[in-house]
Amino acid sequence: MAVDMSNAVGLDVPAAEQVPGSPGELPPGRRRGFRLPSALGPGIPRALVFAALGYLFGHWIGNLIAAGYSQVTNSGSNNAAIILGYLFGTVGWIGGMGVLTYPLTKMTGREELLAPQRSVGPGRYFRYTLDHKVVGIQYMVGMIVYFLTAGLLALAIRTELLSPTNHVFGPGVYIEVVGEHGTMMMMMMTSVIVGPFGNFLVPLMIGARRMAFPRLEALSFWLTPAAYIILLSSLWLGGFPTGWTGYAPLSVQAGRGMDAYVAAFGVMAISIILAGFNIVVTVINLRAPGMTWGRLPVFVWGVMTTSFLMVLATPVLFGALYMLGLDRTIQTSFFTDTLGGSSYLWENLFWFFGHPEVYILALPGFAIVLEMLPVFCRKPIFAQKVAIAGMVGVSALSFFVWQHHLFDSGINPDMRPLFMLTTELISIPTGFIFLVGMGTLWKARIRLTVPMMFAMGFFFNFLLGGISGVFLSDVPADTTAHGTFFVMAHFHYTIMGGLIFAFFGGLYYWLPKMTGRSMNHRLGKWNFIAMFVFFNSTFLPLFAVGELGQPRRVFEYAKRLQTLNDWVSISAFLLGFAILLFVINLVWSMIIKPVRSPENPWHSRGLEWQTTSPPPPGNFDRIPIILAGPYEYGKPDALPMSDLVSRTSPVAAAAATDSERTI
Amino acid sequence: MTDVAESALPPIPADAEEGLALSAAIGSIWTGSRLLIGACSFLYAAFAFTFFYLRSLNSYGRWHPKAQHPSLLIGTAATVALVAAALLHYYGLSRLRHGLNLDWRVAGIASLGLGLLSAGLQIYQLTRLNFFPGSSGYASVFVGWVPVHVVLLLGALYWLETLVARSLRVRNAWHGQGDLGGSVTPEATRLRASLDAFNYFFVFLSLVGVAFWFLFYVID
Incomplete structure (x- = not known):
């Protein structure tokens, strides 16, 4: 290794x-040896x-x-x-x-020194660099490209489903598109918070100058374009018919496109492990003096618990993909029943990763919104320790629920109640986190900024996704709804309605920090309203479609469901338009007509805002001493979070106030 | 943005910052090695799960047909070489702590050789099997596990090689200051931390080797 x-x-x-x-x-004086042009x-x-x-x-x-x-x-x-x-x-x-x-x-015994960042032009974003801030922005752009590509594939799916009888694609192409969409989205979603925000913000939030292993950090990013290209190339090789779950024995028998699935997911798995590894080590070891675990921002807690899951669960996925690769190449028989293997083995290994994966997606979303809530509510997080306990609890329990994915495919019936119970249990720590959010909102003087709107949207969407999840964890309900659009609606509510809303909120919130430029707030509000309305208009009817029996991954459906499907498809196109609004806002505000952002536009106490925007090389002029927690809003006698800011400075005063100043 | 705080605490001086950087680096090496062991444990656990899952299912009676056996001699020799490499390095490191730098270097190089021997024997064994990879569940797990173990072993040996190479390159840097085993310079401290971390990982790999030897040759 x-x-x-x-x-x-x-x-x-x-x-x-x-x-x-x-x-x-x-520096020129330290350069040695032959250098290429x-x-x-x-x-x-x-x-x-x-x-x-x-x-x-x-x-x-x-x-x-x-x-x-x-x-x-x-x-x-x-x-x-x-x-x-x-x-x-x-x-x-x-x-x-x-x-x-x-x-x-x-290998020759030489050490290469870490040198200060010298190049400042846009070229650094296209190079292998050890600056965590550059890697964070590389990740952000990379993940947006992933998201838009997979989103276009989703629109292709909805185009096909406009009619039950007139087809745009054949059944084979349709399932290829579905598989490509699902795999690309899941690969992207795993890194969508930890990659951009984790890499950029964690050192800033803990008072560090860099990540613990900057080379691993850069490698974790540069593997993602390779995974993207490999996965896309699957379409030229005939695609893969299994969807993102890659179930055996179909995945063993499938054509050459399946090889791209194996390779792309495998490369991405390595990237995910490295990214998580780096975050955990950084948070444990690089915290500034005074940054106790109790003062650690809740965002960092969320990203760290997620990273633990990434480091521990993803190797099992990698092992499963490796076995699948061997079955397809040197013809082992891991997943071939007649030769001593078992197709259920894939399901076990895949979901041992796959269910923690669900929480790898959910926890960072919670982490972002809980980080933003106190800033826009101007009050401390309600019961912060309970939220942290919830995150740890979700992470630990997520390893004990995977068999609920096998309820309908041959699990020993005696095992079902156990895994139904563990699955239902996990709703308790999840509920902790949700209630902490609600408690923070309670009687708050809310500043309804664009990031806050996305945070509120997150809570609404995740509530529907979470409740339908508890419903599905029940064996009889799961047996009824399994493989239908109901399940599809459920996980889109948690992942897109949850994680992606949090991601967008996070972009609006932290882009001024990352770039020193502000997004257009008016366009941002329209972006949120359109996304919220059309997201719900797209996915809420799918619960009904699923209950009425429409199966996933099938390109034809009952004629009586066409009206609902057409409604969903048109809503999906409008949702695509809403996301286009974001892209327009991003390009306009960041590139075409950039507007300089104030140093601390949200009047946050957070340590990341106590340096310039964008931060300088090395992040801080000196390592800060942490004096207080990040959420002491509304307490006039609270110390500033670090000694970088004077108690009487405008930044500290603005951050401490609970007045109703609006941005 | 860097006003002097009103707090009684003075800002951290530049030389203290170097101390913080060093302790962070040492802590990172310690945590990283333990986390690496955690990640690798889950990878190996996937194979252990597969072993027991397929063994208990025994689909179509084809978990492990009687005639299919990898060479006990080669498998045992590879495992013994790996354990010997880990023990030798462990011993060399304890000598280093007593200031015997040359002992560690010799042990490190010998350990490297034994590790390569172990990896080579395992690869050689794959060419001498009396069964095809897909001929049974056991055959699949065996043929699948060996390359994973060899790759992780080679990765560990790469790590050891970089440590040995570094220690040789800077062998005179701390002459008269306790050398590598006793010097308190940041570079020596970091190198020792990395050696400790490697040692931990190498012992872990050898224990995994023994555990899977037990699975493949005793339980089978």
Whole structure:
């Protein structure tokens, strides 16, 4: 396991200089050895060339290995060549970006120093960089691209479902589109908060200059474009018919597009593990003096508990994908019943990851909205420790519920009550977190800003998603609704209605910090209203559609359901328009006509707002000493959160006030 | 944004910040190695679960046909080499703590060799199997597990190699200051922390090797 365990802080470099920058970006006096011309140096052009060469090499190796096996050469399809092509292509990609330079240098006993960030232009966003803020923005753009691509695929699905009899796609293409949409969304959603906000904000919120392992952080991002391209390439290979869950034995028997699913999800799994690993280590070890666990912002708690899940649950997914890859290439029989395997084995392994995955998606959403609520309610979080206990409880319990996904597919009937109970139990810590949110809103003087609107939307949507989830955890209800649009509506309410609303709220809230520029608030409000209305208009009727018996992943349906389906499809297009409003706002406010944001536009006490926007290299002029918690709103005698701000300074005064100032 | 606070606490001086950075680095290495063990445990647990799940199902009576056996000699030799490598490194590290730097370097290099031998034997074993990967549930788990273990072992050996290479490159840096085992310089402290972390991980890998040897050759 080639994990960079070194912090690579040099022998003789003062601490002030030990802040992240591009690797090799040393002061001229410290440079040594041969250096390539910049045109041939690390970057996207070289990475693309290396990726192509890597793919061809892997494909050639795969063909070479399989040449002696007549069952492969006669099949016309060599899965080993495809998977090895993807893997070597990925290695070529990260090698071309410059990721492998340091690990290879390290083998000679050399340490590469972490140098200050020198380049400030937009070019740094296209390079392998060790600055957590740049990685955070790279992640943000990457995840938006993922989201928009998968969103377009969703619109393709709804286009097909406009009519039960007239078809845009055939059944095979339809299921390919569904699978591509689901897999891309799930891959993206896992990283959508931890990637952009976790990487950008966690060091700022805990008073650190950088992440614990900046190289792993950068690697975790640069694996995501590779996973994206590999997954998209599946469409050229005939797609995969299993949806995002990849159930065996269909996944073993499926065509070449399934190899892309295996490789893409596998690459993304490594990225997820690395991202989570880095966050956990950073939060535990890099907190500023005085940043006790009790003063840790609830956002950091949420991201850290999520990261634990990512580190512990995702290896099981990786193992399952590896087994599936072996079944498809060297023809092991993990998932083939007649040869001593079992297709249920996949279901167990997949859902052992898959259900914690659900909470990997839910917890960061809660973390964002709970972070924003006290700022816009101008009062402390109600029972913050209960919310943290809820997050820890959800994380721990999430490992004990996976078998409810097997209620309908052959689980021992005696086991059903146990897993029904554990699934219902998890609603208790989830309820803790929800009630903490409600308690914070109670009797608050709410500032209805755009981020706050998204937070309120989150609570409404998640309530419907959560209640329908408790309903589905009941065995009889699950047996009835299993495989229908009811389940689909349920998880879209929790994931899109929950996580994506929180993500958008977080973007409106923290983009001024990340870029120093403000989003247009009027357009933002329209964005929220349109998203909220059309989201509910799209997914609420799907509960009814599911109850009336329409199955998921089938391109035809009963004629009597056309009116509802047409309503849903038209709403989905309008929801797409609402998201387009966000994209327009983003491009307009950030690029075309940027407006300088105030240093602390929301009058937050949070540590991340006690430095410039965007933050300088190294984040703070000096490491802060933490004096108080982040949510002491409405307490005139409260100390500022850190010694970076004077008690009498305008920032502290603004943050401490509970007046009804509006932005 | 950096007004002096009214608080009685003075700001952290620059040299103290270096101390904070060092303790954070050491803590990160410690936490990282434990977390790495956690992640790898779940990966191995997936294989252990698969082993027992398929064994208990015994689908179509094809969990483990009688004639299918990997070489006990090669498998045992690979496991013994791995355990010996871990023990040797553990011993070398304890000598380092007593200031015997050369002992650790010799133990580290020998451990590297034994680890490579173990990995090589496991790869060699895959070429000598008397069954095909898909011929039974047992065969699948065995053929699937070995490469995972070998890759993690090679990753650990890469880590060890970087530590040995670094210690050789800076072998004279702390001459007269206690050398690597006793120097209190940040670089030496970090290197020792990394050695401790590696040692922990290597012992973990060897224990996993023993556990799966037990599964494949004793329980089977």
